[in-house]
Every structure is written in C-alpha cells, then in structure tokens.
Amino acid sequence: MIDLKQANYLDTQDVLKTFRKEFYHNSNEIYLDGNSLGKLPVKAKDSINNVVENQWGQNLIRSWNDHWLSLSARIESKLATLLGGSPDELKVGESTSVNLYKLIHALLSSTIVPKNLITDSLNFPTDVYIIEGLAKQFHCNPTTIVSYSSDLKADLNLLKKEIKENPGIVCLSLVSYKSSWLYPMRSLNEYAEENNSIIVWDLSHAVGVVDVHFKESKTKIALGCTYKFLNGGPGAPSFIYIKKDLISRLNSPIQGWFGHERPFDFSLPFIPAKGINRFDAGTPQILSMVAMEAGIDLTIQAGVKRIRQKSQAQTQFLVELINLKLHPYGFEIETPLNSNERGSHITLKHKESWRICKALIVGKAAGIKVIPDFRPPDYLRLGVAPIYTSYLDLFLSVERIEQIMQNREYEDISSEMPTVT
Numbered sequence: 001m002i003d004l005k006q007a008n009y010l011d012t013q014d015v016l017k018t019f020r021k022e023f024y025h026n027s028n029e030i031y032l033d034g035n036s037l038g039k040l041p042v043k044a045k046d047s048i049n050n051v052v053e054n055q056w057g058q059n060l061i062r063s064w065n066d067h068w069l070s071l072s073a074r075i076e077s078k079l080a081t082l083l084g085g086s087p088d089e090l091k092v093g094e095s096t097s098v099n100l101y102k103l104i105h106a107l108l109s110s111t112i113v114p115k116n117l118i119t120d121s122l123n124f125p126t127d128v129y130i131i132e133g134l135a136k137q138f139h140c141n142p143t144t145i146v147s148y149s150s151d152l153k154a155d156l157n158l159l160k161k162e163i164k165e166n167p168g169i170v171c172l173s174l175v176s177y178k179s180s181w182l183y184p185m186r187s188l189n190e191y192a193e194e195n196n197s198i199i200v201w202d203l204s205h206a207v208g209v210v211d212v213h214f215k216e217s218k219t220k221i222a223l224g225c226t227y228k229f230l231n232g233g234p235g236a237p238s239f240i241y242i243k244k245d246l247i248s249r250l251n252s253p254i255q256g257w258f259g260h261e262r263p264f265d266f267s268l269p270f271i272p273a274k275g276i277n278r279f280d281a282g283t284p285q286i287l288s289m290v291a292m293e294a295g296i297d298l299t300i301q302a303g304v305k306r307i308r309q310k311s312q313a314q315t316q317f318l319v320e321l322i323n324l325k326l327h328p329y330g331f332e333i334e335t336p337l338n339s340n341e342r343g344s345h346i347t348l349k350h351k352e353s354w355r356i357c358k359a360l361i362v363g364k365a366a367g368i369k370v371i372p373d374f375r376p377p378d379y380l381r382l383g384v385a386p387i388y389t390s391y392l393d394l395f396l397s398v399e400r401i402e403q404i405m406q407n408r409e410y411e412d413i414s415s416e417m418p419t420v421t
Ligand SMILES: Cc1ncc(COP(=O)(O)O)c(C=O)c1O
Pocket: 095, 096, 097, 098, 124, 126, 127, 173, 177, 202, 203, 204, 205, 225, 238
C-alpha cells in the first residue's frame, strides 16, 4: 500500500539520503525539474566564491598556471570515471549543440563511415537542426528522420531497417526528452558496427542517472550536457567522448589555438594536437567549469549504479502513485512502464498539462509549490533526481496534482506561456 507512512519509511531506508543536504533547497517547494536544470550543490557555491575572490580577484593571470590550465583535464578524468572511458577519450567544453556540430562535421569529413545522416523523431530538436544544417553544408542526402507512431518509444525494427539500407552516421538521444524512453545502447552499437555505421549518442538526459559505460556498451562517439542530472549549473560546459582509435582519424572543423599541439608556442602553422585536445578551440570557460565540478564529484561519491537503482525504484513508486491517485482525471503515462526501458523522468499526458503545470508552480496560499516542466504538445514531465529527490517529495507532489484536479484549480489559470516552460 502506498501512503505517506510508506514514503517516509522508504526515505529512512534510502542509502543515498545523506546526499540531499549537499544541495540548496527552498522551503515549501518540491523540485521535479532536475531533468532540465539540476540544483545548486553547496560546494559549487563555495568553489565559485573562492575562484572569484582569490584566483581571479587576486591571483589574476597567474591562476592560469596555478589552477586553470589543469582544470579541463581534471574534469575529463572524473567524467571518464563516471562514464567508463579513459581520460584521454573525453573533452569538456562548449555547448552540446556546438559539440554535436564538431563531431558530425568531423565524421562527414572522414572516410570512417558513409555520408548518410540518420536520426529519429524522439531526438531533441537541436540535434536534428544541427544534422540537417550539416547535410546542406556537405551537399549530402537529406537527413533521414525515422518517424514513429508515438512519442513513447522507438520502433527499433524501423530504425534498424533504415541503418541497414542507408548506413552512415546515426544520431540518437540515449534517453528521449519527451517520454524518457531508454534505448538499448550496446545492442544498437553492435548493430551499427555490423552495418558500417556509427551511432553518435547524445547523453544529455542520461548522464548522472543511467549507468552508462562506454567500453562495455561498445560506444564509439558520444556527447552530452552537464546541467541536468549532473547539477553542473546553467549553461555548464558539455562533453564529448571519442573512442581512442578514432581520435586521430577525426578533425575538428574549428582549428583554434587550444586545439594546437603546442598552443603556447604561438607558431603559425596549425598542427592539431595528437589526442582528444584537437577538439578544443579557444580559452576554456573557467567559471562554468569550476561550478560543474562539485556536481560531478557528488555523483561519483553517490555512485551511478546506486543512483540508477534508486531512480528505477523512485520512478516505479511514482508510476504506482499516479495509477492510484491520478487515473480518474484523464492522465496517461507517456513513459515506458518497464523501469529498464526508461531514464529518470515520468511524463504525463493530459490536455490541460500546461495549466496543471502552472498551477503546481504557482501553488495555493501557504501550500507547497511543485516545480515540474511542460513540453509541447501536452506533456507534464516529473523529473526524479535520486541524489536529492525523496520519496516524500514524490508522494506530496502527486497528492498536490490530485488536489488541483479535484478542485479544478487549473481552470483559474491563464493558458499564456512564458518562453521557458
Ligand atoms: C538531448 C539534448 N540535447 C541537447 C540539448 C541542448 O543542447 P545545448 O547544451 O547546446 O543547449 C538538450 C537540452 O535540453 C537536450 O535535452
């Protein structure tokens, strides 16, 4: 039986419960949007203050040698630990969009795979835009966007058929931003390899909550953002992964000085760095990198396998609660019901999703506020960040949705939308 007592009991049993205090929380507010922007780690604020006051404020240019030039490599090494790669296969910096451009451009300029571009209708729009733009620049065949009958999950037979018929560069998001559907990474990588193709995985919705292991999953190329479940902060730098044997066969489209073999020789002929640093371009974003390190450290300490276990248990708890309390109000769960097939958010479909979302955010009188998010056309996403989300948070949030529906509170809310929903 799921009730308040059960939620409290599960929290007492939670092996990750001590991590909650490592983050800032607002009183009377439940945050279920860690799948969009993670919370601020206490340590991140301290680190930024230190860097601003001491390293920038006083030490100035000397801080490049003393602290900053080694920062990227230290973070890359931590990301490698987290993701099952080697430190020299990871590069941190830029946004996910820019990194995807660099990677697809590099593949199209190489002879590694045929120049066919494939993605699917579950992918995040920026990925599709970038790929389509590159198809035009390279005058190759238009991008194939494999379309499925619903947003819930990919039709793997359809996707594989496309790869077999048009082998090349396939870009997929490991966890779909809409439904949270989790692709079978290893079997698709194997299928792609057998069919002369490479999958470029966008891990933005997976990193920090899904136990990705590059080597075990036979991944060749991946990238992702760090501001969601890694709690790296708004606009935190993205990362790329390239399997060691491919690095020397790929060139970044941006020949910047940080991608040079010896940037501080200031010599004019461009010689690309031998290793993954060839994908660097310009001066690294130090303040953002300082901010992101605390979130990565906490994820490593918590252990991504334990985070994944808790995520599966919590999303299951949420599904059961939704079935119990929200079923009569016309909600449909637009997320796979099998926890092995989903990431760490649960998507509800309802024709009034936006106004319900807004009613949750606005709250009522002294009651709790709940912060989820909305994605068109009618999805209400409830993000579970196991490193700080409690079972009680989930219980109270579903109770609050139930209350909104019982009292038809959403009817008093305007359907006007701000830019970020
Ligand atoms: C799968 C995926 N890729 C890319 C992005 C955004 O990329 P960028 O970091 O360039 O804004 C998002 C943002 O939510 C995302 O979910």
